Amino acid sequence: MIVFDDVSLVHDDGRVVLDHVSTTIVQGQLTLVAGGTGSGKSTLLAMVDGLVPHFSPGVMTGEVTVDGRSTRLVRPRDLADLVGYVAQNPAHGFVTSEVESELAFSMEQRGVSPAAMRRRVEETLDLVGLADLRERPLRSLSLGQQQRVAIGAVLTAAPQVLVLDEPTSALDPVGAEEVLAIVRRLVEDLGLTVVLAEHRLERVLHAADGVLYLPGDGSVRSGGAAELLRGTSSAPPLLRLADALGWDPAPLTVRAARPFARLVVRDDGSAREPAAPLECPREAAHDDPRLVARSVSVRYGTLEAVRSVSTDLSSGEVVALMGRNGSGKSSLLWALQGSGRRDGGHVQVDGSDPADVGPRRARDLVALVPQDVTDLFFCETVDDECRAADHDAAVPDGTTRALLASMVGGVDGGTHPRDLSEGQRLALALAVVLAVPARVLLLDEPTRGLDYAAKATLVDTLRTIAREGTAVVVATHDVELAADLADRVVLMAQGEIVADGPAREMLTASTGFAPQVAKVFAPSPWFRVSDVLGSTAL
Template identity: 60%
Template structure:
């Protein structure tokens, strides 16, 4: 179905090719998972399949890519639209109509498909993806999972033979992600659609893959069965890291298989729970209350998004704010920060360690509010509007009234978070991780006591997430309160001290991370599911516990966990 013959891609402004001598064949009805760290060429590989590379991205394509017999070098994307369907990270960016039914029909209208055929295909797609009850709903009213299914349906009505998905679950809560992945696997198994999927949250998708295309970073592509590739790859989900640490063979890729292999490991770890997390600094500072919210309510056109929420944030604590798409997390963050609407309720925050009395960020002067609460939105680039990184940093210093060079300048903060970024670079040319670091530096230049992050792990690979964990840990150790709204349960297990769960605008759970997420079948990380009922959340906790145990035989299949 898809053939790469000695394919290389080189862009004019780079000193090495993005892809180098790629030879591979993707068969009909395969689900291929494309993995690799940020910036290794995954988007370039996907773009060659529908002709986006090189027709719209520039650069030079060497070799030959054929899709269903068509050479993509001689067929731009519009001439491949009936064969290849592409769904990007944010479905709202690709919508061009107002309702579900109209969006499903739009692609067929562009392909001049007969009206009676269009009607039939719309009905079939509504049933296939479970969208029939939503056919007349406005697209902006849908949840994230529903929007993603509509985006997939909009390309499916053209009956493509190939589906290219770029991080289809990055913005979805765990339940919505399962809905989308179930729809995708049904397309593969029942209709023989070939799927190429790039995804950073491998823990969600690895069990569904027939084959993995791993880009190690040198331009080459290594392909093979998932268990074989992940045994040695530089990037892997927690279930694979646990399997490697335990020496399991074959390497399990599903929770079910891992639990079967983990019986001896659970036996060894029983009675040896992980130690409680050490406080990030002195207990006195850790208890310092920095923000107090009472009865916070947010409504849009009379419909409540947040309902009388009370919340206390303390210095030295990282709090994860979780809940399904549409539960009110972003609305609550904006209300706490002061820029968003607040129908009722009060918010008091300490603006800085300068003796000033707590106040409401909604009524504070802008400069003082910036020093009280900083917020990084879901799309960090929304806060970037100047022509260079240096201009953005200088503007942040002016707004924060930072006098002269020193540790408090935005440039110094950026060098701590992501060293080596050229000040002349345009902010839009940065990677997602670098954009996040730049916006963090801009917000932190005001030295806010409270920092709010809305879905900061979107677009970040495991290595970048580890760096983000280090950053938020450092901020908490400095006495700040950090709140992270996220769907990334693995990130929460490693980074958060406390978890607050929202549903329909209400807080339905609030407590230590281990107590809240282990008790939830939806929000529990892979390690917790595999080793339940033991209270382990991360692979690091497991390996640390094993290191403290005396060595000895652990039974069949235990491998290195002995």
């Protein structure tokens, strides 16, 4: 169906993204594209749609064909009946203002009859779970809801190939499962060919028929998940455990891992029952209040996004703010930061309300990394952004650049920030914000586009900041990040805090928000890979 024949791509700056790649993507299958941040996954996907080479800086050689059509010779608009493409940030592809009109737009451009158009829109609304949002403005939706709209918009055109760039990155665990179930149904019932890139492999690995792995050296390897990913930085938790504990064959699902979990194997092949680990010292209570919020409310017309929320954040505490898409997490963060909407209540950080002080003082009190990080950029190059951050933070030159390199390597300093991949843009935004110390640090979905290695660096960085006294709140759907990072988990639903407690207690007691280790080893209190590997049973 999709053939890469000796394909290479060299950027204008001389960087080799793909190097003499030859591979085939089978028709009617779900193919997972895996690899580190900046390894070329998005570029490979864009080649299927023809965005590369037609809208890409660089020189492409070789041939990519989709159902016999060359994407080098046929422009993307002429492939629209064959390939549907959803980018990492769905909002960048919207052309209308409301959900229903966005779903209908591609059909209007192709002259589909009104009766057929109405039927397809209704089917798609049900398929992707948007029926209740059909009249909502796109700008009022959460990023996860926007992602559903973007997928639905390409499905109404009835393509044969669906290309998805991190489709679950902004979705809560339950929503991600629903979207993946939809994708599998499209593959199994309609014979659609799906090519999907993702960093949170624990969510999607079990659903894939095959894997393309990009190690970052320009090559592309094809095969099974276990053979390609074991021992790499892209290995999800179960494969990391399989490597460390000698599980064979390596399990890809929680169900397949449970038999191995009954016994933890030593190097000599003997075994014993796993022992419960000691509680993590990071879960100790913090007594120094850093932020106090009381009765905070946020309304958008008749929608009450945040309903009289009260919470405290302590010095050195790391809190994971979790909940389904649209539960009010982002609205709460902006209300706490001070520049966002707040229709009731008050916030105090070191005796001041961030909403009532000047921009510079507010920045010292509360810093926020938003979902759309491009809002933070104002310079023409990556190096200029880093130098400006160093100047604002009064730190030595190169500090921000070094922090960026520690999270994502190989970023060309002369590149415009908006030309970076989603993961590279996010890493740059994190580096810029983290360069300026603040009393409270808020991060809204900070791991979209980051691979496991980059996330581990982020965890270490945020822990260091917390140890220095900053209160950190991370709004996230990434349960593995919450397990590795958080002292405390706050769960929101319908604008309210419905649960609040220690991370271990919250994540092991939850079904929808439990990490893989917690599911595999239940009822053990283990919920991180390090819990298992550090157990006295090993």
